[in-house]
Amino acid sequence: MIDLTNLYGDLNFGFFVWSRIYIGIGLPMIFLSITAASYEGIPKEQTDQASALINVARNVGGSMGVSLAQNVLAYRQQFHQSRLVEHVVPSGPAYQQTLRAATEYFATHGASTADARKQAIAWIGQQVLTQASFLAYVDVFWTLALVSASAVPLAMILKPVRRGGDRPPEY
Structure with a gap:
């Protein structure tokens, strides 16, 4: 999981292969x-009764883990979104430059000037949501x-587990 906290947008396939290898080694040990x-x-x-109880405990534990991850994801996504929005100020030079470039992009791809501006504002909002989700997933991995x-x-x-189970008596 710690390896997956190093996510960024330009990762190659090898990173994910090694992440799966680490998970594949760690989970069986657990x-x-x-x-x-x-x-x-x-x-x-x-x-057989012990097996049934272990399966119930495993299913309940898995459900609790999924619930925990979903809860962390939702709350951290809201947190990151509120922090990122603080930097998206319509009067700021970076926002104006991004808005202008995105408007030009949408206008050159067939949108009218008014529609291109609306699409650019929506695109900026979508980028904030995407980044907030990305950061929230990193928080879930942490x-x-x-x-x-x-x-x-x-x-x-x-306590240590005896290996070998019941052995026949030695004579």
């Missing part, structure tokens, strides 16, 4: 550890990275 710890001490005749990092100390306090 789920294998959780699964092994959850079956510890359960008699063989009760593993949140997920922090939640994952906070789980590491919890994993350290789990």
